[in-house]
Amino acid sequence: MPTHGAAAGKTRSRGCFITFEGIDGAGKSSQIAAVVALLRARGIDVDQSREPGGTPLGERLRELLLHEPMHLETEAMLMFAARREHLAARIEPALAAGRWVVCDRFSDATFAYQVGGRGLAREKFEALEAWVHPGLQPDLTLLFDLPPDIAAGRVASTGVDPDRFEREQRDFFERVRGAYLERARQAPQRIRVIDANRPPEVIRTEIERIVAEALSA
């Protein structure tokens, strides 16, 4: 974990990159604001963002990705095109300036949804990842893990019209969940699996402990 020199009043160092992941309805959006508030209360300069999106172009690509039917490989490449722009225009400059970046989803989501959920060839995912962000991964990823039937119930209860991904069936989300857990097993130091089938306050306490650990590392 990089030092948080700006917060501690030491020499400014590279910022920390934290991502949130999980299937739709896992509850990550509800917790991101709390983490950002916690970090800001500690004097850390935080840029909160999301994928797909995070830049004007990325948000336009998000609209297409969430609503326009397309080939699986088009979908994967557009996710990485939006990410390339996001890294160049926002993430890299922020981290280089010592700001922290808290992002709702990153490349683990492409592994989970496009490789796990849709069946994109792994080598194609790996090639895109190596092209778009060689040597860069989040410093910490909080993976919200939840059975798909419970997550689907939560999504339905919001009353918001489901997008192209949210309309997928349970077996799709079983594969997405499995791919996320596989990715977590490959990078256990970086990806912390959170049992999201608990009350929000309990999850929040656990996340605050993990982030506090990151702060003191």
Ligand SMILES: Nc1ncnc2c1ncn2[C@@H]1O[C@H](COP(=O)(O)OP(=O)(O)O)[C@@H](O)[C@H]1O
């Ligand atoms: N731990 C939780 N227990 C029960 N309901 C939750 C929990 N966390 C979030 N929710 C509810 O589930 C819905 C989806 O949560 P949200 O944070 O938008 O999920 P995500 O961003 O992971 O798709 C919202 O209505 C939210 O209030």
Ligand SMILES: Cc1cn([C@H]2C[C@H](O)[C@@H](COP(=O)(O)OP(=O)(O)O)O2)c(=O)[nH]c1=O
């Ligand atoms: C970043 C990313 C998102 N997605 C999908 C997951 C989500 O269904 C959708 C939008 O993400 P998000 O806004 O996080 O959805 P929600 O808040 O409802 O959980 O995009 C991918 O399929 N691949 C990706 O690389």
